[in-house]
Amino acid sequence: MSNMADKVLMKGNEAIAEAAILAGCRHYFGYPITPQTEIAAYMAKKMPKIGGCFLQAESEIAAINMVYGVAATGKRVMTSSSSPGIALKSEGLSYLAGADLPAFIVNVQRGGPGLGGIQPSQSDYFQATRAGGHGDFRMIVLAPASVQEMADLTVKGFALADKYRMTAMVLADGTMGQMMEPVSLDFDIEPAPAKPWATVGTKLEREHNIVNSLFLKPEELEKFNFDRYERYKYIEENEAMYEEYLVDDADVVVAAFGIAARVARSAVNEARKQGIKVGMIRPITLWPFPKAPFEKAVKHAKAFVSVELSMGQMIEDVRLATSCKVPVTLCNRAGGMIPSPEQVLEAVKKAANGGAE
Amino acid sequence: MAKLTFKTDYCKGCGLCVDACPKKLLQLAKDKINKKRHHPAEITDEAACVGCASCAMMCPDCIIKVER
Amino acid sequence: MVVFDKPHALNDMPFHYCPGCTHGIIHRLVAEVLDELGIEGRTIGIAPVGCSVMAYDYFNCDMIEAAHGRAPAIATGVKRSDPENHVVFTYQGDGDLASIGMAETVHAAARNENITVIFVNNAIYGMTGGQMAPTSLPGQVTQTSPYGRDVNHCGYPIRVCEMLAQLEGPEYLERVTVNSVKNIRAAKKAIKKAFQNQLDGKGFSLVEVVSSCPTNWGMTPQAALKWIDDNMLPYYPLGVYKDRSAAKEETK
Numbered sequence: 001m002s003n004m005a006d007k008v009l010m011k012g013n014e015a016i017a018e019a020a021i022l023a024g025c026r027h028y029f030g031y032p033i034t035p036q037t038e039i040a041a042y043m044a045k046k047m048p049k050i051g052g053c054f055l056q057a058e059s060e061i062a063a064i065n066m067v068y069g070v071a072a073t074g075k076r077v078m079t080s081s082s083s084p085g086i087a088l089k090s091e092g093l094s095y096l097a098g099a100d101l102p103a104f105i106v107n108v109q110r111g112g113p114g115l116g117g118i119q120p121s122q123s124d125y126f127q128a129t130r131a132g133g134h135g136d137f138r139m140i141v142l143a144p145a146s147v148q149e150m151a152d153l154t155v156k157g158f159a160l161a162d163k164y165r166m167t168a169m170v171l172a173d174g175t176m177g178q179m180m181e182p183v184s185l186d187f188d189i190e191p192a193p194a195k196p197w198a199t200v201g202t203k204l205e206r207e208h209n210i211v212n213s214l215f216l217k218p219e220e221l222e223k224f225n226f227d228r229y230e231r232y233k234y235i236e237e238n239e240a241m242y243e244e245y246l247v248d249d250a251d252v253v254v255a256a257f258g259i260a261a262r263v264a265r266s267a268v269n270e271a272r273k274q275g276i277k278v279g280m281i282r283p284i285t286l287w288p289f290p291k292a293p294f295e296k297a298v299k300h301a302k303a304f305v306s307v308e309l310s311m312g313q314m315i316e317d318v319r320l321a322t323s324c325k326v327p328v329t330l331c332n333r334a335g336g337m338i339p340s341p342e343q344v345l346e347a348v349k350k351a352a353n354g355g356a357e
Numbered sequence: 358m359a360k361l362t363f364k365t366d367y368c369k370g371c372g373l374c375v376d377a378c379p380k381k382l383l384q385l386a387k388d389k390i391n392k393k394r395h396h397p398a399e400i401t402d403e404a405a406c407v408g409c410a411s412c413a414m415m416c417p418d419c420i421i422k423v424e425r
Numbered sequence: 426m427v428v429f430d431k432p433h434a435l436n437d438m439p440f441h442y443c444p445g446c447t448h449g450i451i452h453r454l455v456a457e458v459l460d461e462l463g464i465e466g467r468t469i470g471i472a473p474v475g476c477s478v479m480a481y482d483y484f485n486c487d488m489i490e491a492a493h494g495r496a497p498a499i500a501t502g503v504k505r506s507d508p509e510n511h512v513v514f515t516y517q518g519d520g521d522l523a524s525i526g527m528a529e530t531v532h533a534a535a536r537n538e539n540i541t542v543i544f545v546n547n548a549i550y551g552m553t554g555g556q557m558a559p560t561s562l563p564g565q566v567t568q569t570s571p572y573g574r575d576v577n578h579c580g581y582p583i584r585v586c587e588m589l590a591q592l593e594g595p596e597y598l599e600r601v602t603v604n605s606v607k608n609i610r611a612a613k614k615a616i617k618k619a620f621q622n623q624l625d626g627k628g629f630s631l632v633e634v635v636s637s638c639p640t641n642w643g644m645t646p647q648a649a650l651k652w653i654d655d656n657m658l659p660y661y662p663l664g665v666y667k668d669r670s671a672a673k674e675e676t677k
Contacts, residue, residue, distance in 0.1 A: 027505065053505045057498065058532035065495040065529070069502020072489050073469075073511070077502070095492050199487035199503070201467035201511065208436075210481045212490040359428075371445030371639075371646040377606055395444070410429035411606045417449030418440055423429035 007182035012150040012172065015183050016106055017042035019151035020078055022187055023158040025104065026052035027077040029066035031059055031085060034118045035174040036108035039080040060085040064092030071101040072211040074198030076158050080106035082174075083124050084115060093167055094133030098213025100197075100228070102161035104154070105139070105169040108177040111336035119336025120174035120259060125313035128171045129287040136225050138232050140168040140239070141286040143257040147181035153284070159190045160239065164231060171286060173309065175259045175338070235288055242290035243282040246272065250279030252351045253297045255318045256307035257283050259338065264307045267344035278348050286314070294321035303351035304328040307344055309337070327355065359408025361400050364420040370395030374412035374421065382406055434459035434468075436485050445646020447636045448477055450603045451545060451612070452484070455514065458617045459486060462624065468512040469503050471496040473526075475518035476551040491515075494526020497533035500540045512623060514541040520550045523559040523583050530585070535594040537628035541619045544585060547636040548657065555641030559583045562660055567641070586633050586666040596628035598666040602635040602658065604650040611663075627670055635661050 010018070017039045020028070028043040040056065047054035057063035063079045070077035081089060086107045096103050107128065111121040128141045140160050142153040150172060157168035199209045215221040243261075246268060247253060256264040261282040271278040281293045294304075303326055306315035312330040319328050331347035333339045350356065368391055375383045375398065382405055385396040398421075400406060413421035431437075434456035442448045459465045465486050472480040474493035481488035491499045496515035504513045522530050522544050533540065549567055550556040556569040560582045564573040574582075586598045597619060601612035612634055619630035635657050637649035644652065665671075 027502070029502070055501070055505065058528050061495065062498040062501075062529050062532065065492065065498035066502040066505075068491075068495075069489070069499035069504075070506045071502075072499070073503055073506040075506050091492055092495075099490075199469045199489055200507070201469060202465070202485070202487055204466040208485050209487045210490070211488070212481055214478060214490055367439050369444035373445055373646055373650070376647055408428055413429040414606050414609050415450070417442065417444075417446055419431045419435065419449060419453050421429065422427065422431070425426050425428050 006186055007184050009180055010147060010183045011038055011177070012147045012179050013038035013108065013177040014042050015147050015151040016080070016154045016170065017046070018185060019154035019187070020104065020158070021046060021050065021052070022185060023076060023155045023189055024192060025076040025078050025158065026050070027070045027075060028052070028054050028079065029057050029063040030079050030081065031057050031063050033082045033085045035110060035177050036080050036082050036106065038177070039106060060088035061091060064089040067103050068092055068096055068101060071096065071103045072099070072199045074195035074200065076104070076162070076192060078104040078106065080108065082108050082110045083112050083121070086124065086127065090133035093139065094135050094137065095213050096167050097133070097137035097139070098135065099211050100165040101211065102165050103167050104157045104161050105167055107169060107171050109171065109173045111334070117336040118174065120338065121309050121334070121336055122173055122258060122260060123310035123313065123334065124171065125286065125308070125310060128169055129289070129317070132167070137228065138166070138287055140164070140166065140235065142168065142170050143284055143286050144170060144172055144176060145258050145261045145282060147176070147179055148183050150176060151183050151185060155187050155189065162192050164235060171258070173259050239285060240288045240290040240292065241284035242293050243284060244293050245280040245282065247279035247281060247293065247297050249277055250297065250300070251277040251302050252305060252348050253301045254278065254280040254305045254307055254344065254348065255283070255314065256280060257286060257314065260307045260309055263339055263341055264344050266341040267348060270341060270345050271348050276348060276352050278352070283314070289317045289321060291321040294318065298322040298325050302326055302354070305331050305344070305347050305351050307331045307339060307347070309339070310334055327351070358404055359406040360424040361403065361406060361412070362422040363398060365397045366392040367418050367420040368395055368397035369393060369418055370397060371417065372398070373415045373417065374398050377411040377415035379409065379411060380405060380407070383412055432456040432460045434465045434485050435483055438482050440483060441479060442476065443640040445637070445639045445649065447603045448545065450609060451543065451634050451636065452480065454609070454613045454616050455516070455543060456484065457613065458620050461617065462620055464512045464620070464624070467510055468514065471500050471503070471513070471515040473515070473517040473521035475521050477516055477518060477545065478552065480516050494521050494524070495529055496521065496526065497529040497538065497540070497542065501533060501538050504538065504540050508539065512620065514543060514620070516543045517545065518551070519546045519548065519558045519560040523585050531589070531592070534589045534629050534631070535592050537594040537596060539623055539626060539628050541623050542629070542631040543616065544631055544633045545636045546585070546633055546661065547638040548582070549638050549641045551638050551641055562656060582660065584661060586631070589631065590666040594629060595631065595667055596669050597622050597630040600633040600635065600661060600663050600666065602653055602663060604637065604653045635663070
């Protein structure tokens, strides 16, 4: 790690853009949408100067398909958007999965459903972890809680996408995108692996490569799905990331990611001052969901509180990971509102009292 | 004189080659059925063929090789 | 001496197309052009959704299968991945290019994206069993216009070349057909030019090939070729709709 002197003050969105360039991404396609347009603006400025390509697409759908095209040629490529735009990209996300193409996607979430609002939200948790598009597939979902992590997880996202030939998504929110913090951009970049499957021309030296997601024989399609899920299983066993904070002796465990985790941390600190044994598990990968720390914590915790900027989406994974052995309650705001530390503290106190006020 | 070679099992019996031949030297073989269950195209009088390749150019399945 | 044989850029897999379907002819013309220009080894083709969805199996060059209508966007990515070396073509039907993918088509043309587009217009959705296409003729009977296309109800067919010709962007737009040996020769010439333009860095080149669908038109292959002359070409006249380089030459 570098020291403070190496750090630069950046917006979260800009940190993602610069980290992507450092990770070797030279192709960005996107369509304007608040609150992530700084990423596109940064790329528009930088890419032409470093021999890269920034192109503003005619739609989110076109943008994700341009991503598909570059991904098929084996180069590192990305797009970014916000909630309604990601919904439009879901067709392309499914095709990327079906063709086993690596790509990096950013969703700086805003409130929904529909046009919703432009304030921060975490209500695309289901979309990112369950319903990225039609068919059986998963995306690696990374949830940063600081501007530093916006950069770190971008670099990590490109590496994971290449390693597993799949889509990796940074699931941030409007606050993370707009927030300014000091960032170190001193990364060891893993070079992209060889991609013998890429469609870059046969040079008349090999059989043609085909990038495709159509398999009309059900046995064949089933095999592709089974094989893909073997890979997913390996990822679940090896790539889950999380942070534990004061969990070891906790009676109450707060689960929160992204901006919600920053609020929850203040509440945990305040509760500790008041003598309540509370800790926090902060999932950094939302898929694969880090089950291990929950399985461990449920052995001593009496209750869990899921803090979310949604109507309660991650709470389902918390319940699954704790096998519903103890109560899991929701502490939430929605529509672009953010829970206050006081609200979280109240929820923690209530959970500590076995549900009583 | 020209030589036509038909990849007979690829023929779908559409007959577009028959119409394309300026000398009307092609027909669908009524007495033959190929693997695709079609009457395949054949040449009736190879000696009369000038090798213009009109049939091959019209064939949607690319089954005719023409040599001169 | 071999005067005609299957081009190298096509492999030996039999086409899945119906008897008399002109897709096979158009595939072959593209492959012949790849052979003649010596570009098979650096070409990446993009197949659509529709009857030619499995075109990726037939060409020996690298191939990508696109989501319905998105081929020009994918082609944009592939081309911009390595503009110096990649030769990129899309092969799209009328539903793919002129209905669900119209935005991708128009914007690739407007950007003068340096790609080659082969647009097969047979005025019907073939793969799904003969529904009305954006290019189905007024009065044309299809599965979803069983009383004939009523222009007051579902509008008029789209003339893609004429529409794109209004844009400043595209380099070259030509409409051809493949219903006779003479027309096939002309179609080949246009397709070759559309690839040569890409090699010369001239930009977006689209060849619309007026084509037949004997199965879903409900007629013999022979009658379908005549139907092109009698019904398609009056609405979709053959010709060059835009040729920027040629126009520049003339004004010199």
